[in-house]
Amino acid sequence: MNRRTVLGFAATSALAGLAGCIEGVQEHFGFQGVIPVEIQSEAEETQNILLESRERESGRQSYEQSYSVTPGETVSAPHLDQTEQSFRVAKIENETMVTVRTVSVTPDADLVKIQLYDDNLVVEVRRDDGENEIADGEDGDGDGNETAGNGNETDPDATGNETAANETDADADDE
Structure with a gap:
């Protein structure tokens, strides 16, 4: 040899x-693996948002980021850990949360995409099995959406999405 x-x-x-x-x-x-987070603005005005995530098992806050996104801008936020968590996006106006969307992020998620509009906020979790979750506030079915600042909370019986409702209730207690 x-x-x-x-x-x-x-x-x-x-x-x-x-x-x-x-x-x-x-x-x-x-x-752990990571899940990319993408923010895209279709709005005509600059949008201020807050991104938060809580681990499902411990309830510990695992992610918090704030952004000011200009019209037409696409932002790549820091990745989420590939764990079971509740992910919340809040649109901020005059230092008040005016629109809040909550989705479930699981290890099979491939991407969390946030689309900003002047009058709406859409959060989509894309999963590798094709079972995507979209929180957009358009259908009013209690799918993890809420309007912040007025005491409205998600009804867990409306869709069976108790995780989002429990996460919302926990946040209301924190404030």
Whole structure:
């Protein structure tokens, strides 16, 4: 055997040995996948928004970002962890939350897309199984949407989306 063959075999053997360990290392150190967050403004005026996320199991706030998005701008926000969580987007006017959308983010989510309009806010969670969730306030069916600042809360019996309603109730207690 020549030297190149021996070195090539050693390198291949080392890589093959490590291949099975990568998942264990990721689990041990808590590495998780990420879910991209994209914000797109279709509005004619600058929109101020607040993004928040809470872990489902612990209720711990795991994400909080604020943005001022100009008309026609697309913003890539920091990624969400690929965990079970409630994700809330609030449109802010005069330091008050005027429109709030809440969606469920699960590990099978591929993208969270937020579309801003002058009079509305749409949050879409795209999943790899094709079962996308959209919170847009257009149908009024209590799908995790609320108008903030007036005491209205999501009715968990309207769609069975108790997670969004519970998250909303918890936030009302925090204020």
